[in-house]
Amino acid sequence: MKKVILASVDYKGDHHLALYFDRDDDLIHLLRFHFPSMRWSRTLKVWHMPFGPKVAAELSKILLGKANLEQRIEKLPISLPTAPNSYTNSAPAPPKFTSEYLDQILEFERFLKSKRYSPSTIKTYCDAIKVFLKFYNSKPLEDISNKDIITFNNDYILANKYSAAYQNQFVNAIKLFFLKINDRQLNLELIHRPRTERKLPNVLSKEEVKSILESTTNIKHKAMLSLIYACGLRRSELLNLKPVDIQSGRKILVIKQSKGKKDRIAPIGEKIIQQLRTYYKTYKPRIWLFEGQIEGNQYAARSLEEVLKTSVKKAKIKKPVTLHWLRHSYATHLLESGTDLRYIQELLGHNSSRTTEIYTHVSTKNLQQIKSPFDDL
Numbered sequence: 001m002k003k004v005i006l007a008s009v010d011y012k013g014d015h016h017l018a019l020y021f022d023r024d025d026d027l028i029h030l031l032r033f034h035f036p037s038m039r040w041s042r043t044l045k046v047w048h049m050p051f052g053p054k055v056a057a058e059l060s061k062i063l064l065g066k067a068n069l070e071q072r073i074e075k076l077p078i079s080l081p082t083a084p085n086s087y088t089n090s091a092p093a094p095p096k097f098t099s100e101y102l103d104q105i106l107e108f109e110r111f112l113k114s115k116r117y118s119p120s121t122i123k124t125y126c127d128a129i130k131v132f133l134k135f136y137n138s139k140p141l142e143d144i145s146n147k148d149i150i151t152f153n154n155d156y157i158l159a160n161k162y163s164a165a166y167q168n169q170f171v172n173a174i175k176l177f178f179l180k181i182n183d184r185q186l187n188l189e190l191i192h193r194p195r196t197e198r199k200l201p202n203v204l205s206k207e208e209v210k211s212i213l214e215s216t217t218n219i220k221h222k223a224m225l226s227l228i229y230a231c232g233l234r235r236s237e238l239l240n241l242k243p244v245d246i247q248s249g250r251k252i253l254v255i256k257q258s259k260g261k262k263d264r265i266a267p268i269g270e271k272i273i274q275q276l277r278t279y280y281k282t283y284k285p286r287i288w289l290f291e292g293q294i295e296g297n298q299y300a301a302r303s304l305e306e307v308l309k310t311s312v313k314k315a316k317i318k319k320p321v322t323l324h325w326l327r328h329s330y331a332t333h334l335l336e337s338g339t340d341l342r343y344i345q346e347l348l349g350h351n352s353s354r355t356t357e358i359y360t361h362v363s364t365k366n367l368q369q370i371k372s373p374f375d376d377l
Contacts, residue, residue: 002027002067006056009048011041016048017055026106027067033102033130034062101133104141108177116261120236128173131156149174149191201328203362208317209329215314221307223279224290224299227253228323231266232330232348234259235305235323239298241289243280248273255349264349331356335363 002024009018019038021027031047032038035058038049049055056071063069108129112122135152136144157167175191204212209229216222228238237258245254246268253268285291290299305323312321319325327348334344345356 003070004059004063004067005070006059008051009044009046011044011048015051017051018044019047019049021047021067029106029109030062030066030102033105034058101141104177104180105129105133108180111180112176118261124169125173125176128170129177132170132174144178146191200362201332201358202319202322202325203332204317204319204321204325204329206329206333208315209326211315212308212311212317212321216307216311218307219279219282220290221311223275224304225308225311225326226272226275229326229330230272231255231268232327232334233266234327235301239288239290239301239304242287243285243289245289246273246276248277258349260349260351262349264346266347328359328362331359332362335359 003021004027005020007018007020009016019031028047035049035055038047040047056069059069105126109122109126112125117125132152135156136148139148152170153167156162157170171191213222213226213229216225224238227233227241228235231253233255237255240256240258241253245256247254248268251268251270251273252265254263254265256263258264283291287296288298291297292299292303308321308323312319331344331348334347335341341353341356341360344359345353348356350356
């Protein structure tokens with residue numbers, strides 16, 4: 001049976017509980033599920049969490065039949081100040097789940113992995129199921145019905161004013177999850193998706209894009225934002241690029257295993273190639289085209305968002321610009337320059353032409369040729 005050693009450790013001047021065990025994804029998932037404050041320390045090379053007098057007892061319950069818990073906490077002080085995230089009498093306890101819930105969620109995660117869903121989709125669906133089950137406070141799975149889903153939509157999704165897209169994620173997760181559960185009262189065919197919202201994509205003018213890029217002085221930051229706009233990339237597609245994906249001789253960028261597990265190529269011009277060469281000579285990335293402060297580590301998505309936020313502020317643009325706006329702007333500007341919609345569909349990696357056609361509603365090229373009757377008054 002697996003072995004978990006519980007000891008004390010000094011973390012940034014505070015006493016924390018340290019958990020030593022051989023790498024096991026299921027065990028990590030189980031522990032973090034019950035103890036959200038548990039973190040991995042790269043410096044100490046150990047999982048740790050704030051001290052609380054009831055943690056050892058909680059661990060014994062959770063790990064019963066799954067791992068042997070060995071306590072080595074004699075060096076802990078008799079009394080400690082209450083930490084904000086400690087599991088003490090005065091702090092709220094983590095959400096409780098029945099063993100049935102835990103086993104089913106872990107089984108659901110394994111199912112998604114076996115179907116080769118992307119890590120982000122697996123996390124999204126598992127998080128959605130956790131929220132859904134927390135809402136019903138350990139109600140037996142076999143007692144959950146279609147009415148409960150309607151109640152959840154009204155009392156959680158709508159009450160918190162979450163979007164239809166967010167609600168749709170729950171529908172996807174719930175349908176997949178309950179396909180794995182036997183003896184259910186749910187009729188999956190009667191779980192309806194929310195009515196589709198028709199929102200136009202946010203698009204920047206060429207002048208605004210130029211202003212954002214020119215306000216970015218750091219070579220790496222400028223190269224990242226420029227490449228997103230130059231090739232219409234999603235954030236994840238940019239961060240997953242490797243130096244070999246730029247084929248400057250053929251003037252193409254190879255985008256591998258993007259959304260939907262698809263590969264595609266995009267044309268890349270001489271201007272952006274020269275910019276990338278300057279960046280490469282300066283930073284010499286080892287594995288990923290864009291790496292973080294630690295050599296060989298992917299650049300963080302959150303840091304990239306902060307880069308854009310800073311550049312937008314410097315450009316004195318008041319709009320809430322996101323990275324995806326650059327992709328929308330790329331598609332719209334291509335359409336306005338006369339590029340056939342079918343080519344734009346391929347460049348963006350859309351499955352359906354209907355997805356790409358939305359850019360026809362924000363293109364101003366033909367609209368500017370229409371004369372308002374007001375002008376003739």
